Amino acid sequence: MENITYNGRLNKVLQLLIELSRGNFSYRLERSDKRDELEALSAMVNIVAEEIKDSFLHQGYVNMHDSYMHMVQMIFFLDETFKITYINQDVTKLLHWENSELLDQPMVNLLEKKSILKWVDLTKSLCSDHDFESEMRLVFKTKTNLQLPAYCKIVDLPQVENSIVRYMLISSDIIKNTKLYERKLQSKILKQIRLTKHKHPVEEKSFLNISDLETFRAIGNFLKNNLDKSAPSLQELAHEFGTNEYKLKKGFKELFGMTVFQFLKNERLRNAHVLVKSSNEPFKRIARQNGFKNATHFSREFKARYGYTPRDLRANS
Structure with a gap:
């Protein structure tokens, strides 16, 4: 049994390393109370993932490409019992769950232990205050046994007749805006083409x-x-x-x-x-x-x- 548990923890580390190799720097490993070499490795890999993400974002700001932008990542619509009624495509892409596996499931099923406690407190506040709107950091569980920390906002939506949707939960992150970078590159190339047609192009x-x-x-x-x-x-x-x-x-x-x-x-x-x-x-x-x-x-x-x-x-x- 101990070997099975150890191998399971090791597989999580390998899964995170695979995500890092794909350029996905937002995932993290769940920490345990064990004090062995694998737990130390897990802590180190989490720190490395954080450092890599910070470095990429920092490099984007330094180079002034405006190639990073803040945008909505995951969207959940919830009913009055906080069950999921709708998700956008990014939810399945980031958490690796199929749409059919998440619909009609309690939101709490997607959260790790500490986030469950936050979520319970939040839902109590939502039920008592209908104008309530809150921001908090939640940690989601992926199907591949990784964790996805995200800063989230939950909003109590205006009630529409016959609508089962009551709340909206959104998460956001800073991500690479490749389209913007491609447009800038295209503009630069077109500018160079125009300059070469001029008799005396101005060389920058x-x-x-x-x-x-x-x-x-x-x-x-x-x-x-x-x-x-x-x-x-x-x-x-x-x-x-x-x-x-x-x-x-x-x-x-x-x-x-x-x-x-x-x-x-x-x-x-x-x-x-x-x-x-x-x-x-x-x-x-x-x-x-x-x-x-x-x-x-x-x-x-x-x-x-x-x-x-x-x-x-x-x-x-």
Whole structure:
């Protein structure tokens, strides 16, 4: 029996690795109270999945392609007893359940243990307050034994005669907007075609050469590796890496799509987000490790970036 349980847990790890290889970074492994090597591996794989997702999103923001967008992912319509009456195609795509397996099933059947407790409390509030609308983080169970954390909103819908639909639950995520990127690429190619037909096409030259690229990448790595240190001035950075302040300001923004100090702030918040979510470190220590003046300053900047506080994130992780 113990070997069967171990093999089942191992298969879940392999399933998550397969999803990661397909570019699906939103899934996670269910944690257990066991203290063996496989549980340590599960924790590590979850952290890696989180890091990869954060890195991809960060890279999208850095390159300024506008190639990531916030959009509705899953939609559930529920009746007054919170049974599923309708789902969109993304539900079956992400959770791997067939449409027929979910319709008329209680919503609670799709949730992991901790989320069930949240859901029960929420449904009580919904039943007592008909104008109630709430947002919360729920963790869904997939048919392949993985977990899908998602920030959700549930709305009490206006009542329509003879309609069995009472509530709507939607989840959202930041995903790759390939169509937008393809349109931009198409526009760029058409522009180049028009320029070649002109007698004297205007050639757009980058401000950077190969040596500059290496220098600014080195500066980016230096900033990432010294998040706890006070931010050096542009003059100090330029002198340290053998360039000048003007080239640093212009070239760094051309390469990363943001100023040096925007980049540093971005990295500090991204690193802090991972620590808040995957560790029990006090917020004061996390703030200090990432170069913030104090926990209050850290919490304010964190909420401005993510829309929720470090305390909210940890309470729902």
